[in-house]
Amino acid sequence: MTESVIQLRCDCNQYPWGRVGKHSLAARLAANIPGGGFKLDEDTNYAEMWMGTYPELPSYVLKTGENLQDVLNANKEKLIGKKVLDKFGSDLPFLPKILSIQKALPLQIHPNKELSEKLHKEDPEKYSDPNHKPEIAVALSDFEAFCGFKPKTDIQGLLELEPLQQFNPDKSRWSDNTLREVCRSMLTASEDTVASTLKKLGDTSRGTLGEQAYILDLIPRLINQYGASDNGNLVALILMNFLTFKPGESIWIPADGIHAYLSGDIVECMARSNNVINTGFCPAADRDNVDMFCGALTFQQHDAKKPLLPRVESEKSSSGKTQALKPPMSEFNMLVTELKTGESDQIKAVEGPSVAFMTSGKGKMKAEGKEHDISAGYIYYIGCGVEVSYESSSDDFALYRAYAE
Ligand SMILES: [Zn+2]
Structure with missing residues (x-):
């Protein structure tokens, strides 16, 4: 059975305005994705890491190498949920990226x-x-x-x-x-x-x-x-x-x-x-x-x-340590969780698809009775209706999560 929490492998594009080699945060985060698929080259401009299903630079399931969109298409109700399927269809309606801009x-x-x-x-x-x-x-x-x-x-x-x-x-x-x-x-x-x-x-x-x-x-x-x-x-x-x-x-x-x-x-x-x-x-x-x-x-x-x-309070956060960005459009909102060592937060289920990614720090994420390591550069797809909790083991824990519902 397909799990609802899926660790992803994502890639960077190399537009000439991107920062070079390890000066690019996008490249450093991509290089942290476990499995070693991304080789950071010190002379290459790395502009954007894309974390979604857009065909130009899609994300893959880390464990199996499958294209994430194929997995979503095969498990629409479970991973996307009826509400968002009715509204946007089975393509992810949003695309998060990390940009590292040199010029x-x-x-x-x-x-x-x-x-x-x-x-x-x-x-x-x-x-x-x-x-x-x-x-x-x-x-x-x-x-x-x-x-x-x-x-x-x-x-x-x-x-x-x-x-x-x-x-x-x-x-x-x-x-x-x-x-x-x-x-x-x-x-x-x-x-x-x-x-x-x-x-x-x-x-x-x-x-x-x-x-x-x-x-x-x-x-x-x-x-x-x-x-x-x-x-x-x-x-x-x-x-x-x-x-x-x-x-x-x-x-x-x-x-x-x-x-x-x-x-x-x-x-x-x-x-x-x-x-x-x-x-x-x-x-x-x-x-x-x-x-x-x-x-x-x-x-x-x-x-x-x-x-x-502005960042606003999120009704999904139990500790108040997760805030929300709610731009005036229907395709997505974004949750931002920032924790110090030992702090935690529990997030109510999102009634639609979401992509969570760490930009710094490390800790654990619990969902569906399982514990996952999370660390800067780790990216997870989280399916519809799943409650998750985060616990930080560093002072710079920062987790972003784009979602639609
Ligand atoms: Zn633009």
């Missing part, structure tokens, strides 16, 4: 459901899913990201500077659509224009930039990463919020929200989809059509500088 990810948005359906129909090879992909990110280290658009007054102030006036539209008719046009003109500017604008902007005094003087520190960093003529430099620095997060802080990126992560180790979790429209911070050949990108953008400006996703 900026492409400037991107994930199209909403409507556009995803259309793109998938027109070009299924490139847009592999008809689904949207809102995502959350939890900082495991200091984490820097460009997210969403700055408040309008901040953008307008910058566009009055001499080097940026060429992108400045008629202020009396400013609307969301104006921002779309400013974004489009920055993304279609010639390489020479981008480079000379950045150069002149870099010569602006700190006093003139005021609260946005951080731009001066970021210009050389970004030029170092993708060169002076990358259009993403202008959009990120002038139009987008630059946010820094401490370990443990989380954000939520809605479908259509513009973002580019810049550095750090994070837990990411998203609705099941791999659709992305890229532009900027990537080779020109990888850039998607600027019109499509601008057309799909949501122009919500953030007044709050940090779109934090």
Whole structure:
């Protein structure tokens, strides 16, 4: 009989923005998975470890080597449960990842459901899913990201500077659509224009930039990463919020929200989809059509500088040491359990599928009368309706568990 608690083997992809060798947390965690399937190479960039059933980088049952999705398909009622089967079918509706970011990810948005359906129909090879992909990110280290658009007054102030006036539209008719046009003109500017604008902007005094003087520190960093003529430099620095997060802080990126992560180790979790429209911070050949990108953008400006996703009490935790992240979408929530040596927590049954993974520390997990070792890098699928308890034997026990119900 198939057990409901299944230890997994997961792998990392090797995008060039990933951290190198053992500097990549994603790679270190993958190398900790017992069985030795993952060989950490010191010269390879390791960007993301994926823990789910997405076909591009699926997870396998550690003991048998079976593809996890095949096991789920053969045991739908038991492992996924009727409620989630009715809602999402038998594919896992979420995909958790560990990201280790050395340099900026492409400037991107994930199209909403409507556009995803259309793109998938027109070009299924490139847009592999008809689904949207809102995502959350939890900082495991200091984490820097460009997210969403700055408040309008901040953008307008910058566009009055001499080097940026060429992108400045008629202020009396400013609307969301104006921002779309400013974004489009920055993304279609010639390489020479981008480079000379950045150069002149870099010569602006700190006093003139005021609260946005951080731009001066970021210009050389970004030029170092993708060169002076990358259009993403202008959009990120002038139009987008630059946010820094401490370990443990989380954000939520809605479908259509513009973002580019810049550095750090994070837990990411998203609705099941791999659709992305890229532009900027990537080779020109990888850039998607600027019109499509601008057309799909949501122009919500953030007044709050940090779109934090708060941790809230979870009704599933008996000791209160497990908290929940509940982004405003139906595909998943995430439980976060942090324990010191000797502490424990008992978690009520989840009425759907879940994937639990340790990012640091060690201890034991009990479920269905069995005891399992857990340690940084260990990943378990936990089936529907199973109560589990955790006990820590270190002070840095951190366990994340994405679930749907
Ligand atoms: Zn993204």
